Amino acid sequence: MPRQPRLDASETLHHVMVRGIERTVLFRDDTDRTDFVARLAHLAEAGALTVYAWALLPNHAHLLVRTGQRPLLRSMRSLLTGYAGAFNRRHHRIGHLFHNRYKSIVVEEEPYLLELVRYLHLNPVRAKIVPDRRKLDRYPWTGQSALLGTVPRPWQETATILRQFGSTRRRAVAAYHAFVAAGLSAGRRPDLQGGGLLRSHGGWAGVTALRREREAYQGDERILGSSTFVEGYRRAVAAVSPPPARVPLETLLTSVCRHVGIGPTALAGSGRTPALVRARAGLAYLWVDFLGCSGRALAPALGVHPSAIPKAARRGAATAAEWQRLLTRREES
Secondary structure: OOOOOOOOOOOOEEEEEEEEHHHOOOOOOHHHHHHHHHHHHHHHHOOOEEEEEEEEOOOEEEEEEEEOOOOHHHHHHHHHHHHHHHHHHHOOOOOOOEOOOOEEEEEOHHHHHHHHHHHHHOHHHHOOOOOOHHHHHOOOOEOHHHHHOOOOOOOOOOHHHHOOOOOOHHHHHHHHHHHHHHOHHHOOOHHHOOOOHHHHOOOHHHHHHHHHOOOOOOOOOOEEOOHHHHHHHHHHHHHOOOOOOOOOHHHHHHHHHHHHOOOHHHHHOOOOOHHHHHHHHHHHHHHHHHOOOOHHHHHHHHOOOHHHHHHHHHHHHOOHHHHHHHHHHHHHO
């Protein structure tokens, strides 16, 4: 069965899951985990993602995030491509690290936001990586410790979650703590894995009952939410403006080089002048993050290994508005 296209629009809540290829361990040590979290933090600090919950397991990871203006696809490509390249270099490894593409489920905020925060943060306990809830409170590789304030993560959005549990931080933390404890007995929750109305009405039995009652419903495995939410969100995605038009790489090279005042042939050289560094960063950002193209195709033009492109794109993201204006002017001219 062919894969369905991803659903994405700005300000959308997503449950994202990534897995190692053939059950490959994604995080061998704390250096790996620190690197992945730092990359996630960079996306949060840049405004690409709002991060509510996350959990790192040995061979997979869960994220609960809200997109900004940048599509989720570009943020995840930046996160996973950069991490995979660094992981392979660190462990003298070659080949793919992640199993196919990541899985993302669009989430209806009410009633699923808090349920998913709790569910994701209890993953290490269910997997017996952390022995109990008390150890989880200080475990640094989920967002639970940030919500409780035991591990500072200023980039993680904690206020949105805690304000739903109390008017003061002390009361909110205590109530949230009790909420997580109450979820320990629930075990695995297949009802939180997408499927539109199928999930939100208790699986096939609930859908069968609706069919008997001849009630109209809408289902979609890419969405966790009610029938109304599924239908409304798919309609909203269909109405979103198309992505930026594909720009030939040669045209983009010419525009950026003219903008910074260098010749295109200088890009592939070994120079490190400020103008060259800016040009490479801008090109990497526009080509990979903004246009969603492959960094491997850009690398020869910049005279670098493909693994260097994500780092350059992150530098370019710091002045994203400038580069986007440049591209807009080129398309209008």
